[in-house]
Amino acid sequence: MTVELENVVLCLDCLDLSRSNISSCSACGSGRTVMHSELDRLHIAHIDCDAFYASVEKRDEPSLRDQPVIIGHAGARGVVTTACYIARQFGPSSAMPMFKAMQMCPQAVVIPPNMVKYREVSKKIRLIFLDATPVIQSISLDEAYLDLSDNARGNLTHAAEGTPAVVLGEVARRIEKEVGITVSIGLSHNKFLAKLASDLNKPRGYSVIGEAEKLSFLASLSVKKINGVGEITARRLGEFGVETIGQLQLVPEVELISRFGRFGRRLAGFAKGHDLRAVEENCHVKSVSAEKTFLQNTNSIADLIAAVEPLCGRIAQRLGHAGNAGGTVNLKLKTANFKILTRTRQLPHLTQRADIIFSQVKKLITREADGRFFRLIGVGVSDIGPAAHADPPDLFRTI
Amino acid sequence: MKLIIERTDFLKSLGHVQSVVERRNTIPILSNVKIDAGDGAVKLNATDMDLDIVDSTTAKVSTPGAITVSAHTLYDIVRKLPDGAQIDLDAAGGELILTAGRSRFTLQCLPTDEFPVLSGGELPHTFPLGAVELRKLIDRSKFAISTEETRYYLNGIYLHKAERNSTVFLRAVATDGHRLASVEVPLPPGAGKIPGIIVPRKAVIELRKLIDESADDVQVSLSDSKIRFAFDNAILTSKLIDGTFPDYERVIPSGNDKTMQVECKTFSEAVDRVSAISNEKSKAVKLVLMNGLLVLSASSPEHGTATEEVEVSYQGEKIEIGFNSAYLLDITRQIEGEMARFSMADSSSPTVMREIDDDNALYVLMPMRV
Numbered sequence: 063m064t065v066e067l068e069n070v071v072l073c074l075d076c077l078d079l080s081r082s083n084i085s086s087c088s089a090c091g092s093g094r095t096v097m098h099s100e101l102d103r104l105h106i107a108h109i110d111c112d113a114f115y116a117s118v119e120k121r122d123e124p125s126l127r128d129q130p131v132i133i134g135h136a137g138a139r140g141v142v143t144t145a146c147y148i149a150r151q152f153g154p155s156s157a158m159p160m161f162k163a164m165q166m167c168p169q170a171v172v173i174p175p176n177m178v179k180y181r182e183v184s185k186k187i188r189l190i191f192l193d194a195t196p197v198i199q200s201i202s203l204d205e206a207y208l209d210l211s212d213n214a215r216g217n218l219t220h221a222a223e224g225t226p227a228v229v230l231g232e233v234a235r236r237i238e239k240e241v242g243i244t245v246s247i248g249l250s251h252n253k254f255l256a257k258l259a260s261d262l263n264k265p266r267g268y269s270v271i272g273e274a275e276k277l278s279f280l281a282s283l284s285v286k287k288i289n290g291v292g293e294i295t296a297r298r299l300g301e302f303g304v305e306t307i308g309q310l311q312l313v314p315e316v317e318l319i320s321r322f323g324r325f326g327r328r329l330a331g332f333a334k335g336h337d338l339r340a341v342e343e344n345c346h347v348k349s350v351s352a353e354k355t356f357l358q359n360t361n362s363i364a365d366l367i368a369a370v371e372p373l374c375g376r377i378a379q380r381l382g383h384a385g386n387a388g389g390t391v392n393l394k395l396k397t398a399n400f401k402i403l404t405r406t407r408q409l410p411h412l413t414q415r416a417d418i419i420f421s422q423v424k425k426l427i428t429r430e431a432d433g434r435f436f437r438l439i440g441v442g443v444s445d446i447g448p449a450a451h452a453d454p455p456d457l458f459r460t461i
Numbered sequence: 462m463k464l465i466i467e468r469t470d471f472l473k474s475l476g477h478v479q480s481v482v483e484r485r486n487t488i489p490i491l492s493n494v495k496i497d498a499g500d501g502a503v504k505l506n507a508t509d510m511d512l513d514i515v516d517s518t519t520a521k522v523s524t525p526g527a528i529t530v531s532a533h534t535l536y537d538i539v540r541k542l543p544d545g546a547q548i549d550l551d552a553a554g555g556e557l558i559l560t561a562g563r564s565r566f567t568l569q570c571l572p573t574d575e576f577p578v579l580s581g582g583e584l585p586h587t588f589p590l591g592a593v594e595l596r597k598l599i600d601r602s603k604f605a606i607s608t609e610e611t612r613y614y615l616n617g618i619y620l621h622k623a624e625r626n627s628t629v630f631l632r633a634v635a636t637d638g639h640r641l642a643s644v645e646v647p648l649p650p651g652a653g654k655i656p657g658i659i660v661p662r663k664a665v666i667e668l669r670k671l672i673d674e675s676a677d678d679v680q681v682s683l684s685d686s687k688i689r690f691a692f693d694n695a696i697l698t699s700k701l702i703d704g705t706f707p708d709y710e711r712v713i714p715s716g717n718d719k720t721m722q723v724e725c726k727t728f729s730e731a732v733d734r735v736s737a738i739s740n741e742k743s744k745a746v747k748l749v750l751m752n753g754l755l756v757l758s759a760s761s762p763e764h765g766t767a768t769e770e771v772e773v774s775y776q777g778e779k780i781e782i783g784f785n786s787a788y789l790l791d792i793t794r795q796i797e798g799e800m801a802r803f804s805m806a807d808s809s810s811p812t813v814m815r816e817i818d819d820d821n822a823l824y825v826l827m828p829m830r831v
Contacts, residue, residue: 197762214762343762363487389741410608410637411785412743421610432485451743454785454829456638457712457811 070101070227074268077231096227100272101249105211105226106341108248108256109233111187112265114204116146117243118183119173130170134160143175147265180204183241190236194229196448199341207253208233209341227270234268250276254337258287276335281308288332290325298322307333343448347386351394351442352376359398359435366395366427366439371420373441378416381443387412387452388443391419393426396438405430408445412452419443462526464498466518468539468546468561474518475536477695478507481514481667482532490575494532496550496557497573498522506576507532512664513579514671516695528552528570535559538566579698584682584689588651590631595679595690596672598633599665601644601822604791606662607637614704618665621657621706622648629653630821634709640788641709641825642795649681656685659706664688664699671695713825714811717804721750721775722817725801728755729793731769735759736786738767746786747831750805751779759786782808783831792824 072079073087074094082088085097111117115133120126130149134142140160149170154163164170184203191198191206197214199207210226230247237245246267248259255271258280262269271279285307286296296305298321304310310318310333318326331337352373360366370393381387389412395403405426413419423441478494486492495506503520506513542548542561549560552570559566599618607615615636623632623645630645631652660668671692672679680691689698732746739745739759749756755773760766782805793801798818805812814824 209762213760213766216760216766340763411639417611418609424610429483429485432487445741447740447743450830451740451745454639455809455827457636457641457825457827458638458707 069097069099072096072101072227072231072268074231074234077228077235079225079228096268096270098270098272099274101227101270102225104249104251104270104272105209105214106250106252106256107208107210107226107230108253108260109191109206109208109230110246110248110260110264111204111237112244112246113144113146113150114183114243115144115175115180116149118180119176120146121242122179126171130154130167132160132163132167132170132172133175134163134172135174136160136172145170183243186241187237187245190233190240193236194233197341197343199343207256207341214341231268234266252335252337253339253341254289254332255335257289258283271335277311280333280335281306281311283307285310288329290328295322295325347384347446349392349442349444349446350377350380350384350386350388351392351440353394353438353440355438356436359437361431361433361435363428363431366431366436367424369439370423370427370441373439374416374420374423377419377441377443378414381414381449385449386446387414387449388419389413389445389447390443391422391426392440392442392444393423393430394438394440394442395430395436398435398437400437403430406444411454412445412447412449413443414449414452418453462496462498462528462550462552463524464503464520464522464550466503466520466548466550468542468544468548470518470520471548472536472539474503474505474516474694475532475539477516477667477671478505478514479532479536480670481507481509481512481663483509484533490529490571490577492531492533493529493571493576494535495527495529495573495576496552497527498525498550500525508577508579509663510577510579511661511700512667513698514667514695518694526552527573528557529573529576530557530568530570534568579700582684582687584684584687586652586655586684587680587682588649588655589678590646590649590681591678592672594631594646594649596669598631598644598646599669599672601795602633602635602642603662603665603669604795605635605637605640605642605824606665607635608662609637612638614659614702614706617659617661617702619657619659619706619709620655622652622655634706636707636709636825639785639827640792641712642792642822643709643713643824644822646821652681655683657706658683658685658688659702659704660688661699661702664697668697671697712811713823714804714806714813717806717810717813719750719775719777719780719805721755721773721803721805722800723755723771723773723803724799725793725796725816726799727771728773728801729790731757731771732786732789732793735767735769736790738764739786743829744786744788745783745829745831746789747781747783749779749781750775752776780805780808781831782812783829784812784826785829788826792826795822795824 068081071082073092075092076090078089080088086093116131131146132149133144134140142158142163145154149167152167154167180203195208195210195215197209234245244266246260246264248256250256250259250271259269259271285291285299315330318330354369391407393405407422497504502517504517506515546561551558555570557568557570602618619634623630629648631648632645634643682689735746735757740761746759755771758768796816798816800817802815802817811825
């Protein structure tokens with residue numbers, strides 16, 4: 063008789079991780095566990111807040127807890143942004159016209175979205191993510207991919223140590239405790255599968271898709287579950303008899319490429335659960351800039367420099383708030399006849415400091431100002447990088 | 462003014478002076494080079510009011526005289542003329558006519574009396590300095606010059622008299638706060654009373670170009686506001702940076718007790734390889750040092766990881782320290798001998814690097830967070 067490989071069991075209540083074939087927790091007895099043979103080897107996570115906007119409103123107004131809540135603008139043209147899980151039982155879902163949702167669930171409490179508040183909550187959640195790993199790709203306020211591989215986490219000393227599965231359990235627990243909302247987690251070995259996993263067991267879910275079952279798991283899903291497959295592609299696939307990912311797995315890659323071009327290659331990969339896309343750290347900030355238009359055109363170097371100094375301060379402030387730093391300084395000048403000049407200067411290291419940005423811009427201005435009249439001046443920084451590497455320690459400032 | 466000059470001589474001489482001229486100038490005359498033709502020689506002069514270079518070369522002068530024309534235009538023309546060309550310059554009526562073979566250019570001139578003269582003022586200290594020594598002082602320190610304008614007093618090389626082990630030296634120090642380079646040569650006779658001066662970066666760079674072609678001594682004259690370097694055929698005069706160089710000796714650690722010796726070439730090649738992986742901007746590499754072994758590593762979320770082991774001579778507790786790889790390489794490039802010595806305290810304090818066979822140069826490097 064052969065001994066079967068043991069599964070790995072993670073308790074979502076006490077975060078105990080053990081090898082066992084029994085799904086209840088061997089440490090605390092809880093039945094809220096995740097069991098999978100590859101649980102200790104997967105490291106790409108997708109985390110999705112459950113009915114985010116609605117959950118935040120319910121958190122702040124406990125009397126709404128047991129009521130159907132819909133976030134969105136009431137009125138003829140309003141659309142449902144989020145429906146809480148109670149409301150969803152009656153039919154309403156995201157993106158549905160409000161009047162239709164109200165026909166299905168007339169007792170729902172409708173609350174207009176408060177984006178400022180949701181952004182604040184999202185920031186708090188992000189800080190909890192940051193304790194787990196520095197490599198986070200936010201998709202929206204309520205959704206993000208995390209790379210919990212040793213390589214990714216090795217970059218920041220404060221990143222949590224331990225098996226990714228456990229670290230994620232801790233993330234979910236902290237968000238419930240510290241933020242007061244629940245999340246659903248998908249853990250797998252790539253982004254495509256992690257995203258599918260997080261959707262499997264909502265709300266407050268924790269699902270895993272491993273190497274072993276990925277093909278069989280994908281086989282039964284509709285092709286529409288694939289990122290980038292919308293109504294049109296689904297119809298075109300349907301035309302040659304492909305409706306499920308399982309059917310797609312049988313189509314040779316060459317054929318998909320000849321029909322769909324480059325996207326065909328991605329389709330073939332996704333069908334087999336391959337996804338090489340990396341979790342890209344949130345650098346959608348590519349540059350930070352500020353500009354000023356003069357009331358009267360000027361050709362004076364002193365005017366140009368005076369205009370630019372406060373702009374540098376503003377940029378430094380924005381870099382600081384976002385935890386970013388810039389590696390290149392850019393100067394933009396618009397001449398009296400609307401010609402735009404841009405000049406750039408690379409810095410020896412990333413910076414968040416206004417004085418460093420200013421001194422570089424000053425040099426660019428002095429080189430450019432040759433008597434021509436300008437109507438606008440702008441400063442920017444690009445080559446954005448992490449604040450941790452900005453403005454390295456200085457011999458004369460630390461001693 | 463009328464003269465004939467070899468294209469090669471003219472180009473070389475123009476090359477020495479034209480880079481002094483800024484690309485854009487609010488004062489038109491500063492865009493120009495002054496051509497002063499005398500007895501069998503022509504002197505070219507360019508200035509930006511802080512730095513002035515006069516370069517002389519031989520020419521067949523038939524009518525002496527002086528004019529000024531756009532330096533960059535003239536340089537561009539001469540550069541594009543064929544090798545071996547004979548250039549004929551003829552100035553009259555506010556124009557310079559340049560002919561070479563079948564090419565002919567007419568250039569606008571500006572009067573020479575508007576051309577600023579920087580060379581005035583007394584330079585009380587004069588001493589000879591070997592070209593080899595001057596080159597050593599510049600090469601081993603100039604990479605550390607700061608470009609940060611807020612600390613303008615770091616935008617140059619601090620040249621001063623220094624004493625070590627009861628010997629006096631002429632020492633050059635440059636720093637940008639992240640690294641510091643200090644190099645010294647025996648104090649030349651006549652330099653005993655010089656004040657500490659800061660030679661600006663631009664002067665240093667232009668000076669370095671002039672040394673390449675000179676094997677002889679350079680005559681150095683200075684006051685507390687100006688310095689002049691006189692070569693056989695060229696004279697560079699520069700204003701000095703009016704500021705106080707910080708007390709750099711204070712930041713050179715003397716008690717660093719963790720000493721590593723490493724073969725310099727092996728080390729720098731390893732740093733260079735490992736840094737291929739490090740973040741483009743931070744360029745961080747991590748050094749983990751244990752008995753007899755140094756492990757270099759770098760990682761980046763986009764690219765992956767790299768490690769390399771290097772045999773070193775080190776005894777002591779394990780230490781981990783991070784550096785900017787570009788700064789490490791800047792320093793190892795200056796080390797000519799085989800072996801380098803690192804003296805460290807811990808992962809956040811400055812590290813001292815030296816060449817084992819040459820105690821006239823030392824480098825201080827600030828670690829970075831890794």
